[in-house]
Amino acid sequence: xxxxxxxxxxxxxxxxxxxxxxxxxxxxxxxxxxxxxxxxxxxxxxxxxxxxxxxxxxxxxxxxxxxxxxxxxxxxxxxxxxxxxxxxxxxxxxxxxxxxxxxxxxxxxxxxxxxxxxxxxxxxxxxxxxxxxxxxxxxxxxxxxxxxxxxxxxxxxxxxxxxxxxxxxxxxxxxxxxxxxxxxxxxxxxxxxxxxxxxxxxxxxxxxxxxxxxxxxxxxxxxxxxxxxxxxxxxxxxxxxxxxxxxxxxxxxxxxxxxxxxxxxxxxxxxxxxxxxxxxxxxxxxxxx
Amino acid sequence: xxxxxxxxxxxxxxxxxxxxxxxxxxxxxxxxxxxxxxxxxxxxxxxxxxxxxxxxxxxxxxxxxxxxxxxxxxxxxxxxxxxxxxxxxxxxxxxxxxxxxxxxxxxxxxxxxxxxxxxxxxxxxxxxxxxxxxxxxxxxxxxxxxxxxxxxxxxxxxxxxxxxxxxxxxxxxxxxxxxxxxxxxxxxxxxxxxxxxxxxxxxxxxxxxxxxxxxxxxxxxxxxxxxxxxxxxxxxxxxxxxxxxxxxxxxxxxxxxxxxxxxxxxxxxxxxxxxxx
Numbered sequence: 001x002x003x004x005x006x007x008x009x010x011x012x013x014x015x016x017x018x019x020x021x022x023x024x025x026x027x028x029x030x031x032x033x034x035x036x037x038x039x040x041x042x043x044x045x046x047x048x049x050x051x052x053x054x055x056x057x058x059x060x061x062x063x064x065x066x067x068x069x070x071x072x073x074x075x076x077x078x079x080x081x082x083x084x085x086x087x088x089x090x091x092x093x094x095x096x097x098x099x100x101x102x103x104x105x106x107x108x109x110x111x112x113x114x115x116x117x118x119x120x121x122x123x124x125x126x127x128x129x130x131x132x133x134x135x136x137x138x139x140x141x142x143x144x145x146x147x148x149x150x151x152x153x154x155x156x157x158x159x160x161x162x163x164x165x166x167x168x169x170x171x172x173x174x175x176x177x178x179x180x181x182x183x184x185x186x187x188x189x190x191x192x193x194x195x196x197x198x199x200x201x202x203x204x205x206x207x208x209x210x211x212x213x214x215x216x217x218x219x220x221x222x223x224x225x226x227x228x229x230x231x232x233x234x235x236x237x238x239x240x241x242x243x244x245x246x247x248x249x250x251x252x253x254x255x256x257x258x259x260x261x262x263x264x265x266x267x268x269x270x271x272x273x274x275x276x277x278x279x280x281x282x283x284x285x286x287x288x289x
Numbered sequence: 290x291x292x293x294x295x296x297x298x299x300x301x302x303x304x305x306x307x308x309x310x311x312x313x314x315x316x317x318x319x320x321x322x323x324x325x326x327x328x329x330x331x332x333x334x335x336x337x338x339x340x341x342x343x344x345x346x347x348x349x350x351x352x353x354x355x356x357x358x359x360x361x362x363x364x365x366x367x368x369x370x371x372x373x374x375x376x377x378x379x380x381x382x383x384x385x386x387x388x389x390x391x392x393x394x395x396x397x398x399x400x401x402x403x404x405x406x407x408x409x410x411x412x413x414x415x416x417x418x419x420x421x422x423x424x425x426x427x428x429x430x431x432x433x434x435x436x437x438x439x440x441x442x443x444x445x446x447x448x449x450x451x452x453x454x455x456x457x458x459x460x461x462x463x464x465x466x467x468x469x470x471x472x473x474x475x476x477x478x479x480x481x482x483x484x485x486x487x488x489x490x491x492x493x494x495x496x497x498x499x500x501x502x503x504x505x506x507x508x509x510x511x512x513x514x515x516x517x518x519x520x521x522x523x524x525x526x527x528x529x530x531x532x533x534x535x536x537x538x539x540x541x542x543x544x545x546x547x548x549x550x551x552x553x554x555x556x557x558x559x560x561x562x563x564x565x566x
Contacts, residue, residue: 060519104516113530120529126531146463166520
């Protein structure tokens, strides 16, 4: 991969109406890279600047200083025109937290068509994209339904379909699973993984849930507007103390192993284990004792 | 809780399949025809068109009648008003209700006028509800308005924006109704009382519902606007549609009928003067 899809260089942002306190930056000197087809999870407690970072990438907000590149183009350039912004948003899709507040039309397929319609595509091409997108999120049979009658997870998958239909290179999920029940969350996570693995769309998953972040290629932990930890899930989650410092939790399996290591003197390496794997290791260890 | 617009009656009829723009045009012409009509044959023609439309649409007559319920009071009121308070020449009934003080007189002309007026209202309402709500979905209607009124864009009428607003309103009505129920329950749980007390007290009790509802609606609007921008929305310019409305043979036939209808009414107006009512 030659150059990254998204690149942030020392980006700083402050909300205009934030406290008078000096240096109260929502995003403070953040540098990060997201490659094509990569699955990146961004973790952080409330107010750590993760959502703000996402909005900066999509030009909903404008950075105060620093540079942001999307597909090689500097979007912090002062000479950005309306059309340039349009191009950026075409490449980077975004799915938000509340599914109700991002569905525009009264029929599912009309809503999925909203994005492609804005791109000014040919009606036939729109039809094709809508059908494909609904197929991808497994909502084909709901094409003619009214969105308000669907469950939270289904609505969120419609919102995802609406973004996929625009064929972006990257989709940012801004706590998109936060308002869903466990079933809905599972559905949406499966959809996200499929998009990444099968369609090769880069994913930026902003989340509170550790077990979602574990599935990513790369994890970025933010604290007070800065990047605090960065690495593969194994690298990040093997430092539970640091995660606790950032106001986060640790995946349950890691927390358990950490406790066993400390209290019983075990020496199980701190890694992200699947449930069965974790059980097996602990069982073996206990048998030996 | 969606009686307000859940009145679309699903059937696969000719009337259902008509282009919404053709329906819009028909309704405008129909409205004009009703006011132009002056003789018995014109009225018969309009009634015939209404009844055959209902038959063709395969919407049950009872449903159309049910839809007329809300205007029932208006019809009765105007009929009574016309019956007793207008004067004519031929006396039909003369009743001395209070001797030497008040005589109730009903004239033949008033009776006819009242009947015609009631008929006008009923036919107009039946046709409007049939064409606009029973056989047309709200989306088709907004699409029809947007494309049908597109020429007005040239004189800077914000047609697209208006249609978009209608779509979003329709989309959010059920959401906001749900929200209202939630807020009401929350306030009831805090001891609010919405069903007792006088008018003023009840109106005041609504304030703790309306304010949270507005705050939430504004927040939703803000989030929706951001989401729309993220999906590359920038107004109607350069925007295409997935479903393009196309006039088919049946739409042209329908428009021909529409033209024949108004022509018939105008001609009858001129040549059937003797049958004026």
